[in-house]
Amino acid sequence: MNAITQTELHTLSNSHLDALEEETIFILREVAAAFERPTLLFSGGKDSLVMLKCAEKAFGAGRIPYPLLMIDTGHNFKEVTDFRDSRAKELGAELIVRNVEDSMKRGTVRLAHPGESRNVHQSVTLLEAIEEFRFDALIGGARRDEEKARAKERIFSHRDSFGQWQPKAQRPELWTLFNTRLQPGEHFRVFPISNWTELDVWQYIARENIALPSIYYTHKREVVDRRGLLVPVTELTPPKDGEEVVVRDVRFRTVGDITCTCPVESDAATPEQIVIETLAAEVSERGATRMDDKTSEASMEKRKKDGYF
Numbered sequence: 001m002n003a004i005t006q007t008e009l010h011t012l013s014n015s016h017l018d019a020l021e022e023e024t025i026f027i028l029r030e031v032a033a034a035f036e037r038p039t040l041l042f043s044g045g046k047d048s049l050v051m052l053k054c055a056e057k058a059f060g061a062g063r064i065p066y067p068l069l070m071i072d073t074g075h076n077f078k079e080v081t082d083f084r085d086s087r088a089k090e091l092g093a094e095l096i097v098r099n100v101e102d103s104m105k106r107g108t109v110r111l112a113h114p115g116e117s118r119n120v121h122q123s124v125t126l127l128e129a130i131e132e133f134r135f136d137a138l139i140g141g142a143r144r145d146e147e148k149a150r151a152k153e154r155i156f157s158h159r160d161s162f163g164q165w166q167p168k169a170q171r172p173e174l175w176t177l178f179n180t181r182l183q184p185g186e187h188f189r190v191f192p193i194s195n196w197t198e199l200d201v202w203q204y205i206a207r208e209n210i211a212l213p214s215i216y217y218t219h220k221r222e223v224v225d226r227r228g229l230l231v232p233v234t235e236l237t238p239p240k241d242g243e244e245v246v247v248r249d250v251r252f253r254t255v256g257d258i259t260c261t262c263p264v265e266s267d268a269a270t271p272e273q274i275v276i277e278t279l280a281a282e283v284s285e286r287g288a289t290r291m292d293d294k295t296s297e298a299s300m301e302k303r304k305k306d307g308y309f
Contacts, residue, residue, distance in 0.1 A: 012275070014203045020196055021204070024051070025058040026176070027155060027192040031137050032065050034180040035188070038137035042068035042095070043076075044084030045255045046212055047141030050201055051192060052087070053210055067094035069138070071126045073118040074101045075236055075258045083213040098129040117259040127163045130187060137188045145197045146254075146284055155194050161185035198253070198285050199278045206271035215252045217274075218267050223248050229262040253285035 028051075031038050040055065042048045055064045068088055072081070088095035100118045103109040108128065109121045130138070144151040154170050156178045171179045180188065193201070205212065222233040224243040230250060231237055236258050239245050250263035251274075268274045 017204050024054040024192040028058045035137040037135050038066040039069040039135050040139040044080045051141050062092045067096050069096045071122045072097050072099045073257045079213045079215045080255050098125050100125045119257040119260050139190045142191045143196050144194050157189040159187050202275045218249050218251050218269050221250050
């Protein structure tokens with residue numbers, strides 16, 4: 001099977017990436033032209049790094065016309081936040097970081113218990129940042145293949161004055177014509193790589209030689225098997241009674257808050273090897289790695305209605 005997939009990799013075309021890149025660049029430029037105060041959501045993860053590469057091509061190195069914004073739960077992987085800071089510095093881009101912990105101090109975020117994941121509470125901090133900087137468009141790296149609620153969403157996703165998404169009141173997007181009209185207090189979430197897949201992203205990373213945080217590639221990590229997910233053993237996610245801690249060769253398909261993001265078993269050390277693994281994957285990256293999406297069938301849609309990314 002491995003020999004077959006190696007052959008497939010050599011014959012796998014990536015010519016479609018040119019069309020995807022062109023569409024993404026068009027959307028990034030459209031945002032710069034249509035809005036007064038846009039920002040690009042930048043976590044240091046693979047999707048935001050692909051968008052950043054397209055933004056460099058759209059405007060030129062060091063000339064991205066909007067700041068980068070990250071909402072930090074305080075429970076992110078250090079490898080990712082360190083990479084985020086170094087990449088922003090390398091580009092000479094303005095990086096704005098707003099922290100869920102500050103919302104907790106203000107009392108706008110209250111945890112049900114100390115061990116509760118802060119991931120869902122990013123919505124509050126994000127809406128506070130939108131109000132603080134009066135952002136009218138937020139560019140995000142969500143893709144339609146990740147999760148069914150995201151598959152419903154338009155590229156230019158209108159949000160009301162409460163930051164809410166209304167799935168049944170979305171604007172049509174025919175012939176790449178986007179309705180960008182806003183009422184006071186409203187804003188858009190814009191997703192330039194909506195039409196990309198996980199495979200497209202990794203082919204593009206390989207083609208463009210995009211550097212990524214190290215945890216995207218194989219490494220040894222202590223984990224426990226919990227309901228079919230490999231939960232990393234950390235101070236925030238300790239093993240439960242009766243769980244066996246094992247060391248596995250793993251990588252992260254997607255990165256986020258430590259309390260809800262799991263790796264997968266893998267020995268892939270290069271983008272090309274990950275392309276091979278992705279060809280054989282039967283579960284989406286969020287379905288395979290995100291505990292917060294398993295709370296209910298509609299968990300992502302509910303969070304998006306509340307203002308989530």
